[in-house]
């Protein structure tokens with residue numbers, strides 16, 4: 555299978571890339587801004603099946619032709635896209651400046667939307683597009699001070715997932731979103747120092763790997779909470 559994973563230089567994206575790369579029949583295309591981390595990741599695969607694109611998706615997707623060309627260099631058809639790249643700015647709502655709000659909106663909503671649209675004619679039959687959301691963006695879940703912008707943009711990508719699931723129903727494309735609970739990664743450690751999450755990145759990646767491969771046989775247009783506690 556041909557898999558694209560964004561935000562693959564560290565955390566959940568990196569571990570999910572490694573999980574897919576364990577199967578030598580897979581080819582994983584890892585995308586993130588840190589070329590040096592991606593290069594190291596690519597070299598770490600015994601199966602030599604991780605290639606990478608060093609890109610700030612928020613910039614590259616302003617005119618996506620070059621990115622699409624680079625994807626096509628790696629493979630013609632995309633079987634799985636995992637929109638995972640993320641940043642978390644955690645602060646009181648009235649302290650956010652416009653650039654920070656734009657960064658969060660682009661990273662979590664506009665870039666995954668544009669990447670999906672850019673690839674829409676490159677997906678194989680029965681391709682699975684998995685959007686990584688958060689319990690913070692899951693309807694009816696607990697809300698926390700300082701998380702308003704993050705929760706709102708995670709809600710937006712979840713909503714898009716439901717809409718695309720419906721728009722492409724019966725057309726050989728499957729869209730689902732995973733609303734993750736807390737996972738011990740750099741993002742969580744920076745925003746909530748000392749918080750002890752029930753899962754580490756490798757453990758969460760194990761589930762995402764299984765779901766991205768199989769979940770579209772069971773679900774389409776769904777937003778699934780993946781959390782044992784609150785959040």
Ligand SMILES: NC(=O)c1ccc[n+]([C@@H]2O[C@H](COP(=O)([O-])OP(=O)(O)OC[C@H]3O[C@@H](n4cnc5c(N)ncnc54)[C@H](OP(=O)(O)O)[C@@H]3O)[C@@H](O)[C@H]2O)c1
Pocket residue numbers: 560561562563564565566567585586587588589591609610611612637638639640641661686687688689733734735736737738739740741742751755
């Ligand atoms: N950790 C949690 O508790 C938790 C809970 C719920 C949901 N999530 C979601 O899970 C996903 C992964 O989070 P994580 O905890 O693994 O975070 P992380 O360790 O901080 O990793 C984030 C990844 O996104 C990449 N990235 C950020 N901005 C980018 C951009 N503009 N273009 C390309 N790549 C970009 C980063 O790489 P570079 O810096 O190299 O670009 C990095 O590889 C995120 O969507 C996050 O919101 C996490």
